[in-house]
Amino acid sequence: SQTIHQWPATLVQPVGSPLSLECTVEGTSNPNLYWYRQAAGRGLQLLFYSVGIGQISSEVPQNLSASRPQDRQFILSSKKLLLSDSGFYLCAWSGAGGTNEQFFGPGTRLTVL
Amino acid sequence: GQNIDQPTEMTATEGAIVQINCTYQTSGFNGLFWYQQHAGEAPTFLSYNVLDGLEEKGRFSSFLSRSKGYSYLLLKELQMKDSASYLCAVRGLSTDKLIFGTGTRLQVFP
Numbered sequence: 001s002q003t004i005h006q007w008p009a010t011l012v013q014p015v016g017s018p019l020s021l022e023c024t025v026e027g028t029s030n031p032n033l034y035w036y037r038q039a040a041g042r043g044l045q046l047l048f049y050s051v052g053i054g055q056i057s058s059e060v061p062q063n064l065s066a067s068r069p070q071d072r073q074f075i076l077s078s079k080k081l082l083l084s085d086s087g088f089y090l091c092a093w094s095g096a097g098g099t100n101e102q103f104f105g106p107g108t109r110l111t112v113l
Numbered sequence: 114g115q116n117i118d119q120p121t122e123m124t125a126t127e128g129a130i131v132q133i134n135c136t137y138q139t140s141g142f143n144g145l146f147w148y149q150q151h152a153g154e155a156p157t158f159l160s161y162n163v164l165d166g167l168e169e170k171g172r173f174s175s176f177l178s179r180s181k182g183y184s185y186l187l188l189k190e191l192q193m194k195d196s197a198s199y200l201c202a203v204r205g206l207s208t209d210k211l212i213f214g215t216g217t218r219l220q221v222f223p
Contacts, residue, residue: 032209043215044156044200051209059210090155094209101146102211104155 002027006091006105013112019064019078021108023091026072031093033074034102035066038088050074086112115139117214119201124220125191133186133199133217141206147175147186148200150216156200160186188219196221 003026013019025031035048048066049057056066063082067075074091088109092102117137125131137145144163148156162168162177162184174187186199198216205212 034210044202044213046210046212049210100144100204100209101158101161102209103158107155109153 002093002103004091004093004103004105006089006108008108009106010109011111013081013110015083015112016080019076019081019085019110021076021089021091021110023074023076023105024072025074025093028072028093028095030071031095033068034092034094035074035076036090036092038090040087044090048074048076081112083112086110115203115205115212117201117203117212119199119214119217121215122218122220124222125188127191127193127221127223129191130187130189131191131219133188133201133219135184135186135201135214137182137184137201137203137212137214139182139203139205139212142179142203143206143208144204145175145177145184146202146204146211147173147184148202150198150200152197159199191221193221193223195219 005024033050036044038044046059050068053068064078088107090107091105094100094102119135146161147159149159150156160175162175167176172189177184198218200216201214202211
């Protein structure tokens with residue numbers, strides 16, 4: 001069966017510090033991978049989307065970046081965090097064919113102080 | 114533009130039936146999804162509609178009318194554990210990306 005992991009679960013970082021969040025998927029190959037952010041009381045905002053290694057689509061302008069160094073690894077980064085980067089970050093994957101629903105990881109709660 | 118609307122909050126009583134509506138305006142349509150999200154947790158997949166009509170899965174059913182840009186999620190025999198946010202999401206054409214609504218927070222009272 002497929003599983004998706006994210007770490008860390010929670011993170012408190014000062015403004016201006018760097019960020020690296022990691023997501024890995026097991027039990028599937030060549031998944032589509034997604035990074036979302038959910039601010040308090042708001043919906044899911046798609047940040048990045050990847051259909052393969054090294055292929056990243058950015059959905060919104062921001063100070064975040066994403067990379068996919070391996071087929072089942074997706075990394076979200078920032079060189080300098082802003083207060084507005086606080087939120088709940090969710091990684092998701094989907095396969096090809098069928099309903100192609102997205103499956104979400106457990107999320108990382110980031111607080112920037 | 115693309116827009117998905119859901120009520121912000123709803124309340125219901127244990128054992129009752131509740132209907133959560135979702136209307137959408139998107140450039141192309143290739144499926145509508147409902148997700149459940151408990152506070153502080155990740156969303157979990159509930160249902161998928163791509164053709165008009167009702168899809169039933171246990172206590173949960175989802176309906177779609179493509180001509181009206183409308184869907185609803187029906188929850189029967191409500192339980193306390195059904196207290197959660199319910200997210201409506203639409204997939205456009207030639208893409209696997211989803212556009213999410215802001216979610217409906219449902220509170221079930223005894």
